[in-house]
Amino acid sequence: MAKDYWESLSSSITKPGDTKNKRPDTSDLEIDFLKNYISAASSVLDLGAGSGLITNKLVPFVGEIIAVERYEGFSRFIVDDPKIMVINAQLEEFKVRRQFDLILLTGVAQCFKKEVMAGIYQNIGEMLGPNSYFISRMHCGLQEDVIVDGWSEELQTDYFAEYRQLDKEIELIKASGMSKVETFDFLPDTINVWENTRHFYFVCKA
Secondary structure, three states: OHHHHHHHHHOOOOOHHHHHOOOOOOHHHHHHHHHHHOOOOOEEEEEOOOOOOOHHHHHHHOOEEEEEOOOHHHHOOOOOOOOEEEEOOOHHHOOOOOOEEEEEEEOOHHHOOHHHHHHHHHHHHHOEEEEEEEEEEEEEEOOOOEEEEEEEOOOOEEEEEEEOEHHHHHHHHHOOOOOEEEEEOOOOOOOOOOOOEEEEEEEEEO
16 A cells, blocks of 8 residues: 555655655755765665655765665656766665665655565665665654554555564664664654654664
């Protein structure tokens, strides 16, 4: 159902912020955070780049970005820039034989079931260079897994999301070979509107 929802949205959005599911755009705050982990020479792989809310604002601060997004309806909003290569592909199947200074996965992981994300994390680990970072933003359950699978009153459509409990997601990431996983909780309550879930940033190293 997640696929159906995003595919439908990708054909109807009129501006990049329409991908935020009625939540405020926090990309400026997120860019300020990401600046701590990049340099002007950084090679970046942005998985699930969506409509470019993060990708577009990263361009002035890095050397190159490969932006991977399944839906062309979203990726058409990614800026046309010599530093950016856009690839329309499914994340479950994406892997290239090179390594990156930074791999991003922001706001995507909860759209995949645990067993699928395990494979995506494994591929990410193989594309991560020495002394490089994998950074993810995920909407997690606080005390337990929170599953949405069916009709969403808020979105008025069928929807799927697996908001896995925070510690369980850390273990899932570590199982892919990451030796260090730090969590950061700085996103505002304007997007953390449910009492049993919260958005976290994960900063990981192989």
